[in-house]
Amino acid sequence: MYPRLHPERAIIMERNRLSYKVSQFLMFAGPAAFLFCATVIVPFIYGLYLTFTSWDGISRTKPFVGLANYAAAFADTDYWSALGRTVIYSFFSVILINIVAFLLAYLVTSGVKGQNFFRAGFFIPNLIGGIVLGYVWKFVFNRAFVAIADALGGTGTSLLSTPSGAMFCLILVSVWQYAGYMMLIYVAGFMSVSESLKEAAMIDGCTPAQAMWNVTIPLMRSSFVQCIFLSITRCFMVYDVNLSLTKGEPFNSSVMAAMHVYNQAFTYKNYGTGQAQALILFIICAIVGVTQVYIGKKGEVQA
Secondary structure, eight states: OOOOOOHHHHHHHHHTSHHHHHHHHHHHTHHHHHHHIIIIIHHHHHHHHHTTBOOOSSSSOOOBOTTHHHHHHHHOHHHHHHHHHHHHHHHHHHHHHHHHHHHHHHHHTTTOTTHHHHHHHHHHHHHSOHHHHHHHHHHIIIIIHHHHHHHTTSOOOOGGGSHHHHHHHHHHHHHHHHHHHHHHHHHHHHHHSOHHHHHHHHHTTOOHHHHIIIIIHHHTHHHHHHHHHHHHHHHHTOOHHHHHHTTTOSTTTTOOHHHHHHIIIIISOOHHHHHHHHHHHHHHHHHHHHHHHHHHHHTOOOO
């Protein structure tokens, strides 16, 4: 007769079996994995398939056209103009979002009275949906600011009525919306820096500003990497605020890349070209984001 295994050893061997691991995965991560595949992976693959067809979104047939949609996407000057505006909008928005978020994080971690209240207050704009946020700020720009300008003897013209003014409004609203969220990441970064390191720098003769620049900021590099990555991806894919605040006006001068892609696919019924342009936008955003993370991670400092 074969010797009987010790119960604990039998349990360990059972847990090392592939079937056991698969069953555990399906039990705990299976529902999330299924939903992720159903809402992200499958639509992405289907969208990739549509880039090779001339489907109009209505007919049952999807004629195969090869790379014609990609050729049309690269030849669409309006798309590249929208992408250029998106780059400009993202550049200024990302810089301002992170500057404001960093300053707010410094304020609410400096021991100011009521700092927990301020943390909650600064984060609230991020909880408001982009559509609602756009309509609220549209009222502010078109009514409130105009009325204030009239009362002060100004022209009383809305900022949204000019191309440069509309771009400024988009940037301002994006900073107001996202700065509070990024602030929380910077708050975690400030709190992760040991006080002993700051005190040692002060003892060595550093001023508070020098301690901030030479000790605190280098140790918060991971926070900067995360915030800049999130800011870039959100700004490149902006649509809801663009729709509700400007609708691409005046004269389509504030149409961002995501709005152009939506119009191409759902308004003009060119699903194949719209999907091709969406894929190009995704690739550009991924390259920029991954490059930024790679460069940022290379210089991280460990405490």
